[in-house]
Structures are given as C-alpha cells and as structure tokens.
Amino acid sequence: MSTLHTVNKSPFANQxxxxxxxxxxxxxxVLMIEDGVYxxxxxxxxxxxxxxxxxxxxLFVLSPDLNARGVDASRLMEGVxxxxxxxxxxxxxxxxxxxxxx
Amino acid sequence: MTVKNFLYVNRxxxxxxxxxxxxxxxxxxxxxxxxDVSLAFVDDGVFQLTKGQNTDGIGVKNFSPTFxxxxxxxVTKLFVEAESLAERGLTPDDLQEVMYEDExxxxxxxxxxxxxxxxxxxxxxxxxxxxLSF
Amino acid sequence: MKFGVVVSEGPYTHQAxxxxxxxxxxxxxxxxxxxxxxxxxDGVNVSTRLSVPPQDERNIQVNWTALAKEHEVDLVVCIAxxxxxxxxxxxxxxxxxxxxxxxxxxxxxxxxxxxxxxxIQTDRLVTFGD
Numbered sequence: 366m367s368t369l370h371t372v373n374k375s376p377f378a379n380q381x382x383x384x385x386x387x388x389x390x391x392x393x394x395v396l397m398i399e400d401g402v403y404x405x406x407x408x409x410x411x412x413x414x415x416x417x418x419x420x421x422x423x424l425f426v427l428s429p430d431l432n433a434r435g436v437d438a439s440r441l442m443e444g445v446x447x448x449x450x451x452x453x454x455x456x457x458x459x460x461x462x463x464x465x466x467x
Numbered sequence: 468m469t470v471k472n473f474l475y476v477n478r479x480x481x482x483x484x485x486x487x488x489x490x491x492x493x494x495x496x497x498x499x500x501x502x503d504v505s506l507a508f509v510d511d512g513v514f515q516l517t518k519g520q521n522t523d524g525i526g527v528k529n530f531s532p533t534f535x536x537x538x539x540x541x542v543t544k545l546f547v548e549a550e551s552l553a554e555r556g557l558t559p560d561d562l563q564e565v566m567y568e569d570e571x572x573x574x575x576x577x578x579x580x581x582x583x584x585x586x587x588x589x590x591x592x593x594x595x596x597x598x599l600s601f
Numbered sequence: 602m603k604f605g606v607v608v609s610e611g612p613y614t615h616q617a618x619x620x621x622x623x624x625x626x627x628x629x630x631x632x633x634x635x636x637x638x639x640x641x642x643d644g645v646n647v648s649t650r651l652s653v654p655p656q657d658e659r660n661i662q663v664n665w666t667a668l669a670k671e672h673e674v675d676l677v678v679c680i681a682x683x684x685x686x687x688x689x690x691x692x693x694x695x696x697x698x699x700x701x702x703x704x705x706x707x708x709x710x711x712x713x714x715x716x717x718x719x720x721i722q723t724d725r726l727v728t729f730g731d
Contacts, residue, residue, distance in 0.1 A: 368593060371727075373616075384478070384510050388589040399616045429623075430616075450627035457725050458602050458633070464476070464598045465728040467609070469721055489642055492681060496713040500721065597720040599607075600728050 367392045369460035373399040373467070376411055385466045386418045394423040396448070396456055402426045402434060407442035419444040427453060472503045474595035477512035481531070482522065487515045488530050490601035495533075498540035505544040506537075507591060513551045516562045516580065531563065538567030543579045550585045603634045605723035607716065609730035611643035612661040613654070618647050621729035622664055629672050636723065637675040638665075639716045640708075642730065645683040648676070650705035662705050669707035676708045677715045 370393060376382040382404045385395060395418070397404045404415065405426040415424065419442075428447040431438065438447055448456065457463050475494055481487040497504060508516060515531070522529040537543070545565060552558065565579040583591070592598065606625055610617035625635050640647055647661055654660050669676045678688060684697075690710045694702035704710060720726050 366593065373620075373729075373731075380510065381478075387585055388509075388592055390589055390593050399620060430620075450623050451631060453624060454604075454628045454631050454633065457604065457628075457727055462595060462598055463725055463727045464592060464595075465600045465730070467478070467600045467728065467730040471721055473717075473720060485642065489682060493641075493713050493716060497717040499714070500717045502717070502721065597726050599716075599720070599726070600730070601609075 366461045367394070369393070369456050369463045370395045371463065371465045372397050372401040372404065373465075375400040375403040377403060377409075381466050382411075383414065386414070386422070389418070389422045391421040394425060394456055394460060396425040396427060396453060398427040398430055398453075402431045402436065405431070405441045405445040406436070407440060412442050415442055416444070425452070425456065470502055471596035472505065472594060473497060473597045473599065474592060475504070475506045476592070476598060476600045477506065477508050477515055478510040479601065480511040480514040481520070482525065482527060486601040487512075490599075491530060491533055493599065493601075494537070494542060495540060498537075498542055504542050505546060505591060505595070506542070507588060508545065508547045509551050509588060510548075511551075511555075513547055513555060513557060513562075516545070516547065516565075517557070518561060518563045534563065534565050537565065538579060541567075543567040543569075543577075545580045546588060546591050547580055547582050548585055548588045549582050552582070602725065603636060603723040604628050605719040605726045606635060606638045607726065607728040607730070608638060608640045608644035608647060609642040609728060611646040612652070615731050617729040617731065618644065618661050618665075619659070621727075622661070622668065624727065624729070625674065626668065629668075635672070635674050637677060637715070637719045638669075639719055640676065640678045641682055641713075641716065643682075643686070644730070645678045645686055645688050648678045648683070648688055648705055648708040649703045651703050666705055666707035678704065678708050678710045679716070680710050680712055683710055
C-alpha cells in the first residue's frame with residue numbers, strides 16, 4: 366500500500382512540501398505540480414532535504430508545468446523524474462490513494 | 468454498502484480563508500453516509516481547535532462550537548499532530564474540549580481529540596481510503 | 602479505473618481548474634473513467650456561463666462543458682458554496698427570488714452528498730486547489 370502525494374506550492378513560499386515529506390511513508394511518491402515544480406530544482410537551500418527524502422520516496426515533477434516556467438530539466442536535482450499528464454494519471458492509478466497537499 | 472475510511476485533512480487556520488468552515492460542512496453532510504470518518508489537524512490546521520475564539524469584531528460567524536457537536540454525528544476521531552502544536556507554541560490545554568458519548572461503553576463521555584505524533588499521523592494518513600484535503 | 606476529481610479553487614487566478622481539466626482529459630485518454638468532477642470552495646466559479654475571457658485565451662468553462670458532453674462527465678457544483686458566491690441555476694434563481702441565473706451547460710448544482718458519494722464510488726480521488 367502506498368500513497369501518491371501532490372504538492373502545488375513553491376517550497377520557497379511555504380512549508381507545504383516539507384510537511385508533505387515529513388508525512389511520507391517508504392515507497393510513497395511525491396509529484397510536484399504547478400508552482401510546486403520549483404521544489405525539484407538542484408543546488409538550492411533545500412537540495413539536501415530533498416536528496417534525503419529521495420532515499421525512501423520517489424520524486425516527480427510535472428514536465429508541462431516545468432516547461433511553462435522556463436526551467437530546463439537539466440536544472441533538476443538528481444533523482445527527480447519528469448512526467449507528463451499521462452504519467453500523472455499512471456501515478457494516481459499505481460498508488461492506492463492520492464493525498465493532495467493544498 | 469461499502470464502508471470506506473474517509474480522512475479530512477485540515478492544514479489551514481480558520482477565518483483567513485473559508486477552507487476550515489467549508490471542510491466542516493462536508494464533514495457534517497458526510498456523516499449521514501455511515502462511513503468511517505477521521506479528521507486530521509496538521510500544520511496551521513491545529514489553530515482551528517483553539518479555545519476562546521471570538522469573532523465579534525470581524526463580522527464572521529464563530530464556527531468553533533460546531534466541533535463540539537461532531538460527537539452527535541458519530542464523528543469522534545479528531546487527530547491533532549503534537550509537533551504542529553509544539554511548533555506553534557501551543558499545548559493540548561490551548562485546545563477546546565470535544566467530547567462524545569461512547570455507545571459501546573454505556574454512553575461514557577470520552578474525548579474526541581487525540582494528540583498523536585507526526586509518525587502516527589503518517590500512519591493515519593496511510594490508513595485512509597479517501598483523503599479530502601482542506 | 603474510476604477517478605473522482607475535486608476542483609476547489611476558482612478559474613484564472615489559480616491554475617487548479619486548468620490542471621484538473623488536463624488531468625481529466627489525460628485520464629479519459631488512458632481509458633479510465635471519470636464519472637464525476639465536483640466543484641467546491643471558489644471552484645464553483647468555473648461554472649458561470651457569463652465569463653468572457655479574451656479570444657486568444659482558453660475559456661475554462663467552455664472547455665469543461667465540451668469535455669462533459671463528449672465523455673458524459675457529471676460536473677457537480679456544490680449548492681452551499683455556489684449560493685454564497687452568486688452561482689444560481691434557473692430553479693435556484695426562482696426559489697431565491699433572483700432576477701438571473703448563470704450556470705453553464707453541462708454543470709448541475711447539487712449537494713455535498715455528491716462529493717461523499719463520489720468518494721465512495723470511485724477508486725481514486727484527486728483534488729486540485731490552492
């Protein structure tokens with residue numbers, strides 16, 4: 366049993382991503398969408414926390430949201446995977462429940 | 468009928484936005500569906516349960532007494548995260564008392580609010596079939 | 602698989618209604634069912650047929666109405682949230698003594714019970730909001 370978590374806020378604006386990571390179980394996945402995609406950037410003040418989370422949780426960003434914001438995929442930290450909307454749908458189907466961190 | 472575990476996750480403070488009130492409205496309506504219902508109060512959501520709310524000066528209805536009526540709707544599991552309280556300088560004493568009568572225990576009065584750790588909250592979340600976020 | 606979707610933020614200010622639309626489209630294209638989308642909080646504002654965005658912009662309500670027609674998605678607008686925000690269908694407008702109604706084709710106003718029912722009857726619930 367596992368959960369797909371979605372986060373749609375920039376981690377530089379509020380604590381939502383950090384709170385989400387604090388409630389993840391091993392084998393869960395976190396998909397960052399909308400302004401949440403900034404959480405996937407490498408070389409930020411949060412990269413260490415994210416790298417630590419990536420040991421037990423799969424990290425994804427929604428590529429259309431990343432592209433819209435002019436962030437090249439090469440700027441993502443290691444271990445963060447891009448998915449399109451079809452991939453988003455697959456993640457929802459694959460995990461037993463979805464928890465949206467609004 | 469299928470009975471699912473519904474978890475209402477409250478992460479926002481009351482009054483600044485309508486989410487807390489409209490979450491409560493879903494809980495009250497949802498109670499009629501005989502599902503297994505739990506409420507989680509995490510992050511700023513813990514502010515929803517504080518004592519002494521007085522909205523006289525802001526022209527908005529004080530809905531905090533509604534939490535005390537939840538027991539009548541068989542909504543008796545209000546999980547509050549200890550770390551979220553502590554981070555905000557709150558203790559359990561700052562929260563209002565919410566009680567219910569346990570029909571399986573000769574209608575004994577029991578507290579609905581359970582203070583649990585972040586790790587336990589993660590377990591509550593992982594045990595839900597349906598998560599509604601507010 | 603059956604997906605239920607909640608839209609809990611209004612159109613144009615927030616991306617939520619756009620994200621939800623693209624998600625529902627992708628789910629249907631992948632062969633999943635989306636029997637219902639529930640609009641709550643400011644999300645109810647998606648359902649007004651009176652919005653007139655510039656012609657070179659997407660029209661969020663029109664997109665939803667078209668999707669609902671093509672795939673028989675039940676677009677439900679929460680009545681309590683809608684009444685607070687001035688969204689009325691013909692029946693409600695008459696009942697409340699108002700001189701106009703504004704709900705677009707493909708949307709219907711109903712109670713919060715429809716949200717709970719969606720949670721019970723679908724395999725997954727996804728919420729888009731702020």
